[in-house]
Amino acid sequence: MNKFLNEFIDRGFFYQCTNKEELSNILDKKKINAYIGFDSTAPSLHVGSLLQIMCLRLLQRHGHRPIVLLGGGTTRIGDPSGKEKTRKILSEDEIERNIKNIKKVFNIFLKTDNPSLKPIYVNNFEWLGKLNYINFLREVGKHFTINKMLSFDSVKLRLEREQSLSYMEFNYMILQAYDFLELNKKKNCLLQIGGSDQWGNIVNGVELIKRHNGKHVFGLTTPLITLASGAKMGKTEEGAVWLDPKLLSAYDYWQFWRNTDDNDVIRFIKMYTDKSINEIENIKNQDINKLKIILANEATAMLHGKTAALNAEKTAKETFIDGIAGKNLPVINLKKKQGNKINILELVLASKLLMSKGEVRRAIKNNGIKINDTTIVDDKLIVDFNQYDKNTCKLSFGKKKHIVVKLI
Numbered sequence: 001m002n003k004f005l006n007e008f009i010d011r012g013f014f015y016q017c018t019n020k021e022e023l024s025n026i027l028d029k030k031k032i033n034a035y036i037g038f039d040s041t042a043p044s045l046h047v048g049s050l051l052q053i054m055c056l057r058l059l060q061r062h063g064h065r066p067i068v069l070l071g072g073g074t075t076r077i078g079d080p081s082g083k084e085k086t087r088k089i090l091s092e093d094e095i096e097r098n099i100k101n102i103k104k105v106f107n108i109f110l111k112t113d114n115p116s117l118k119p120i121y122v123n124n125f126e127w128l129g130k131l132n133y134i135n136f137l138r139e140v141g142k143h144f145t146i147n148k149m150l151s152f153d154s155v156k157l158r159l160e161r162e163q164s165l166s167y168m169e170f171n172y173m174i175l176q177a178y179d180f181l182e183l184n185k186k187k188n189c190l191l192q193i194g195g196s197d198q199w200g201n202i203v204n205g206v207e208l209i210k211r212h213n214g215k216h217v218f219g220l221t222t223p224l225i226t227l228a229s230g231a232k233m234g235k236t237e238e239g240a241v242w243l244d245p246k247l248l249s250a251y252d253y254w255q256f257w258r259n260t261d262d263n264d265v266i267r268f269i270k271m272y273t274d275k276s277i278n279e280i281e282n283i284k285n286q287d288i289n290k291l292k293i294i295l296a297n298e299a300t301a302m303l304h305g306k307t308a309a310l311n312a313e314k315t316a317k318e319t320f321i322d323g324i325a326g327k328n329l330p331v332i333n334l335k336k337k338q339g340n341k342i343n344i345l346e347l348v349l350a351s352k353l354l355m356s357k358g359e360v361r362r363a364i365k366n367n368g369i370k371i372n373d374t375t376i377v378d379d380k381l382i383v384d385f386n387q388y389d390k391n392t393c394k395l396s397f398g399k400k401k402h403i404v405v406k407l408i
Contacts, residue, residue, distance in 0.1 A: 076092075077172055
């Protein structure tokens, strides 16, 4: 088995491949270009996309070149895979801003200093935006049957649930297949990687290229990652775990990994850190809390840098063990409205620890809200900042979500 594929499997990345043996032989003979597509539906990717980024990182480490396709064209349509309803249509300006921001994330995770390995960035609007509809139907559409398109889960599940599926979304799978064809022609791309929900779209691309120019290319998919709790990877009760350092602090990112369920820790160290499989085998029987700190430090260092990761660990120790507000906790400045007083519901909402008054009330009822480690029991409490040094306090939700609030 080829070294890249072998590590891909060992790290738990592997789900399906169109022809694993033949791909392994190709990878043994030469270095290839491989791509993953990312639609630009938000200003940043969140941790739910991190597995795909780690696949590209692994490709680079084995000497292959990653192609990052940013879907400026397909984002204008919306991928129905795994979606229960039509996605909001973004303006062209929003899409372009998102693409610009998302590229910054990839430049953190992928090496950019080696000309032969640095990522190739492409925007599929470059070719999709120029398509002539009649010619496209004649040259590409003829290779797709309605019977087969209706059999894919992304379509079938929506129809079975009697949820609407627009003609625009229905065309998404054809456009993704065409992306692979274009990248094969323009960038000599031989491999597309994606989540298992993309299998049908990827196979379409492999078959389209074979019919169109007789070339053999490959598809490789990863499992859809869920937490031990059954929840989807990437979001928490507090919101998305963003990969843009401007949208989520290093401390909050560290806490996300530190709070990993015991049953997921070793799996996630394999998937989301650069530690070798041998290293992981040697440490896997260590104390589970020590392993969680290793995971949090390694994952946070990759995105925010080693210093930020160690500072987050130190802050967590200060906050949880020593009982003080660690100096690296996230800080929010609130403007005074009525003197130095604010209702507890408004204070928690302004801090963004919770997103609705109902959630705050439930948290207070369950003794989940604290100010400077004192439990709040009254949801009508008026918090007087005059009693706090420098109009500053530590606001906590549960045991592991903290923020420093300063009234200015």
